[in-house]
Amino acid sequence: MEGKALLSGNQAVARGFWEAGGVIAASYPGSPTVEIMETIQKEYPEIYSEWSVNKKVAVEVAIGGSVAGARSMASMKHIGLNIAADPYMTFTEIRTNGGFLLVSGDDPGMDSSKKTPESTSMCLCPCSGWR
Numbered sequence: 001m002e003g004k005a006l007l008s009g010n011q012a013v014a015r016g017f018w019e020a021g022g023v024i025a026a027s028y029p030g031s032p033t034v035e036i037m038e039t040i041q042k043e044y045p046e047i048y049s050e051w052s053v054n055k056k057v058a059v060e061v062a063i064g065g066s067v068a069g070a071r072s073m074a075s076m077k078h079i080g081l082n083i084a085a086d087p088y089m090t091f092t093e094i095r096t097n098g099g100f101l102l103v104s105g106d107d108p109g110m111d112s113s114k115k116t117p118e119s120t121s122m123c124l125c126p127c128s129g130w131r
């Protein structure tokens with residue numbers, strides 16, 4: 001893609017990750033974030049991408065890439081962030097050599113979920129330990 005393009009929000013996340021030098025992307029399928037990984041796999045094959053067996057594994061793959069020096073991303077539905085909380089919360093205690101992006105797709109209208117939690121507090125929580 002060169003020049004201007006009309007993109008959905010998920011496609012823009014994928015494009016931004018690619019433009020920022022993203023190397024590893026892992027996800028667990030769950031609306032509303034599926035299109036991010038689908039776009040990466042279709043448009044940016046130079047990015048290693050995988051559908052992980054669960055949300056925790058997706059975060060661990062991205063953390064491993066980040067520790068090894070690769071700009072990495074994990075994406076999942078908002079509920080998945082609760083499942084991935086253990087590695088995500090402890091990951092801030094170690095030094096990394098690459099960037100880490102966590103995309104949590106909230107579903108405020110409950111279009112594809114049974115619950116509508118707000119994940120902002122989960123995303124801000126690990127930052128309290130930064131030095």
